[in-house]
Amino acid sequence: MGAPSTKNEARACRVEDIFDITDSPPADVLDSLNAYFGAFAAPIRRDGAQYCLSCDARLGGVAAALGFGAAYQWGLAHGEATCTGCGWPARGMHSVKGADGTEILSLRNFFLAYHPDQVVRRDDASAEEVA
Numbered sequence: 171m172g173a174p175s176t177k178n179e180a181r182a183c184r185v186e187d188i189f190d191i192t193d194s195p196p197a198d199v200l201d202s203l204n205a206y207f208g209a210f211a212a213p214i215r216r217d218g219a220q221y222c223l224s225c226d227a228r229l230g231g232v233a234a235a236l237g238f239g240a241a242y243q244w245g246l247a248h249g250e251a252t253c254t255g256c257g258w259p260a261r262g263m264h265s266v267k268g269a270d271g272t273e274i275l276s277l278r279n280f281f282l283a284y285h286p287d288q289v290v291r292r293d294d295a296s297a298e299e300v301a
Contacts (some may be wrong), residue, residue, distance in 0.1 A: 174224075174286050174289050174290075174291045175286070176211075176223050176224045176258070176286055177222075177223075177224060177225060177226040178214045178221065178222075178223050178224075178226055180211040180212075180223055180285055180286050181211065181212050182207075182208045182210075182211070182212070182285055183207040183208065183210040183211060183212045183213070183282060183285070184204050184207060184208070184212070185200060185203045185204055185207060187207070187212040187213060188207065188213075188280075198268065198269060199268065199274055202266060202267070202268045202269060202274055203266055203274065203275065206264070206266045207282070208285070209284065209285060209288050210260075210261070210282035210283060210284055210285055210288075211223045211282070211283045211284065211285045211286070213282065213283075214226075222240055222253045222255055222256060222258060222283065223258060223283040223286075224253060224256045224258035224283070225240065225253060225255040225256035225258065227239050227240035227253065227255035227256070228240070229241060229242065229253070229281075234254055239255075240253050240254045240255030240256075241253075241254050242254070242260055242262060242281045244262070245259075248263065249261055249262055249263030249264075250262075251281060253283070258283055258284075258289075259283070259284045259289060260281045260282060260283045260284060261281070261282055261284070262278075262279055262280060262281045262282075263277070263278055263279075264276065264277040264278075264280065264282070
């Protein structure tokens, strides 16, 4: 059993996929940020828009409301969401801590799809794994 398949190629997210870094942050800060973001897939962007990693639907609240495209929908767990097009899991609230436990970064309403290595589809799991 491997990771669930997606329409877009998934690679681990890095700080550079999210921020334009112009200064030289301390190496331990970059290491902590990259370790955190590595659980997510790098955002899929084309033509100035973001697309779902799994179903390749264009993501945007207005497009989803008008019936073309998809959006992230909040789930029951705080900060967690899913794509309305396919149900792929994502996180929209991020609190990144350093090795010493202090908060380095806080992002709100910024959705990142989980990397397929972090996802197990219920139909792929054995009965013992689900129980």
